[in-house]
């Protein structure tokens with residue numbers, strides 16, 4: 001008996017020893033670079049940003065509501081505000097509204113860099129119009145923030161890029177590498193006329209880039225639990241997108257004498273089964289990188305959990321599954337977004353349909369998920385088909401060893417004081433997903449600190465964010481070698 005207790009104790013000690021060893025020896029991956037404080041924000045730059053917000057460059061799903069005028073006026077505003085950019089860079093207009101700029105570099109043997117941002121914004125929901133503190137297209141400055149639709153998504157990036165370029169041109173600066181700017185006009189509705197067309201142009205011209213950077217991650221003090229430093233989240237991969245249509249056909253009839261099961265019953269059971277059986281949780285490469293970069297910067301017990309992620313997988317899974325954001329990072333998600341059946345209160349409908357939206361984890365192909373869905377529903381009466389052709393597979397993962405990642409990582413540390421950086425899996429979709437054939441190294445990062453109201457009410461970004469964003473892009477362009 002005594003021997004057994006000793007044996008158990010000894011194994012426990014060895015176990016604790018291994019975990020502690022792995023925790024203590026997990027390497028710190030943060031690059032040490034001297035911070036270069038951002039200069040003060042100029043009134044000029046701020047006025048330009050405010051004016052940019054005043055153009056309601058709205059993308060609607062319903063194309064009948066779309067208006068060209070704001071896009072044309074926005075373009076004229078850019079031409080007037082950034083004269084050197086329009087004198088010295090080559091500008092092409094793609095699909096009438098998307099803007100493609102080329103800033104010729106000194107060394108044509110180097111592959112170019114591509115910076116992306118989009119001109120369009122999402123609409124203001126009619127029901128929320130009077131809930132806004134400031135008028136959404138006024139560009140008001142209040143409480144240290146600039147308010148309005150498009151401030152965070154994504155005009156801060158577009159204006160920061162052009163503002164920095166104009167400044168550098170006024171110093172007669174020329175980058176070593178060629179740099180392209182791609183400013184799409186339909187990102188919010190899939191980028192089919194903008195980013196897709198520009199990517200095709202690059203492909204046709206056989207241009208391969210060493211770096212593509214688009215919106216996505218941010219600098220945050222709030223969003224990463226278990227760490228008390230600001231974290232710069234650099235998206236190195238992006239989830240895929242797919243919607244499926246579920247339809248059930250079953251003889252309807254009068255509601256006074258219903259069958260045991262109706263089309264509505266069968267459909268709702270399928271939806272409940274799908275929601276109750278989540279897809280398998282996985283730590284994909286970008287998530288593993290996230291843990292390797294942040295673990296050593298965290299306190300106990302988070303550092304221990306991240307350093308031994310394999311061992312603590314079920315614990316991490318459980319914790320992450322509790323919130324919508326956490327859950328989305330570790331698995332493919334499914335949620336019904338449209339449901340339709342019935343026309344009259346006393347008629348049992350013959351047809352019931354639902355649209356279910358999926359966000360695909362890298363490694364979970366759309367075909368694999370479709371077969372999984374059929375397996376989970378396990379009911380031949382529910383016909384599962386593709387809702388539309390707006391399907392994109394999850395992206396590849398950009399290596400943390402790539403020039404793109406190391407460059408952006410060091411520029412973040414130069415621009416922001418006391419920040420740690422981490423690669424991560426982006427849940428949303430960006431225009432850069434269309435550039436898979438143009439570059440191996442695609443990153444999703446906006447150099448702003450905790451923006452508020454993304455796609456919602458009171459969208460705003462701090463003046464500090466704008467100051468740092470300008471500084472980040474200026475340093476980025478200066479170091480395009």
Ligand SMILES: [Zn+2]
Pocket residue numbers: 118153154187215
């Ligand atoms: Zn956006």
